[in-house]
Amino acid sequence: VVEMRKEKNLTRADFIQNLINDKSENLSLIDMTAQTMTFFIDGYLVSANEMSFMLYMIAIHPEVQKRLRKELNSFKELDFDTLHHLEYLDAVFNETLRLYPPAITLSRECNQDTTINVNGNKYEFKVGDLIEIPAFAIHRDPQHFKNPFHFYPDRFLSEPNNPAALLTFSVGPRACPGSRFAKTVIKAGIAAL
Numbered sequence: 001v002v003e004m005r006k007e008k009n010l011t012r013a014d015f016i017q018n019l020i021n022d023k024s025e026n027l028s029l030i031d032m033t034a035q036t037m038t039f040f041i042d043g044y045l046v047s048a049n050e051m052s053f054m055l056y057m058i059a060i061h062p063e064v065q066k067r068l069r070k071e072l073n074s075f076k077e078l079d080f081d082t083l084h085h086l087e088y089l090d091a092v093f094n095e096t097l098r099l100y101p102p103a104i105t106l107s108r109e110c111n112q113d114t115t116i117n118v119n120g121n122k123y124e125f126k127v128g129d130l131i132e133i134p135a136f137a138i139h140r141d142p143q144h145f146k147n148p149f150h151f152y153p154d155r156f157l158s159e160p161n162n163p164a165a166l167l168t169f170s171v172g173p174r175a176c177p178g179s180r181f182a183k184t185v186i187k188a189g190i191a192a193l
Contacts, residue, residue, distance in 0.1 A: 002032055015039055015177055043178040046102045047185040053100040054093065054190060057151055064153060068092055068190075078191050080184070089187055091153035097168040099151060102182075104136035106170050135167035 001016055011017055019032045027035070058065045071088045072078065083089075110129040115122055125131065140148040144165035145155065155161070164171055169179035176182075 002029060039178055043181050047182045050097060050102060051186045051189050054096040057096050061151060064092060072191055083187050091156040093187060094156045095151060095153040098139045098166060101135050101139060101168050106133040106135055106167060138165055138167060
C-alpha cells in the first residue's frame with residue numbers, strides 16, 4: 001500500500017498516510033508495517049474488551065436491551081452509514097465507555113511552560129513535565145455527569161455534555177487514532193448480535 005501510494009502519488013486521510021507523511025521519524029517500510037500491526041492488534045484487543053463490557057451492561061439492564069433491539073430492528077439493513085446514525089446505540093456505547101474506559105489515565109508531556117488555575121490554586125508546569133489526566137475519575141465526577149455511578153445511556157441523548165469530560169479516546173490532536181475503527185467494530189458487533 002505504501003509503495004503503491006508513493007508510486008501513484010496518492011494520498012488518503014488515514015493512519016497509513018500519517019505514517020508516510022511523518023518525516024520527523026523517517027520510518028522504514030518495516031517500521032510502518034510494525035506501527036500498522038500495533039494499530040490493528042491494539043484496536044482489536046480494546047474493541048473486544050469494550051464490547052464485553054457493553055454486552056454485560058446490556059445484559060443486566062433489560063430495559064436498555066429492549067430499547068436497543070427496537071432501534072436496531074427499525075432498520076431493514078444495517079450498513080456502515082446506518083450504523084453511525086443509531087442514536088441509542090451511540091448513547092449505550094458512550095455510557096459503557098464512560099464507566100469502563102479503555103485507559104483509566106491519559107499521559108501528556110507539557111510542551112510549553114504554563115500555569116493552570118483550579119479552584120483558586122495555581123499549578124505550574126514546565127516543558128517536559130509529565131501530566132496524568134485521570135479519565136476514570138473524571139468520568140465519575142458528579143460535576144460532569146449526574147448520578148455518575150448509574151448506567152444511564154439517556155444522559156447522552158438529553159443532557160448537554162462537556163465534550164472534554166468524556167475522555168474515552170482522549171480529545172484534541174492527541175486523541176486515539178483508532179477511535180473511529182474501535183467505535184465501528186464495537187457497534188457493528190453489538191448490532192450483529
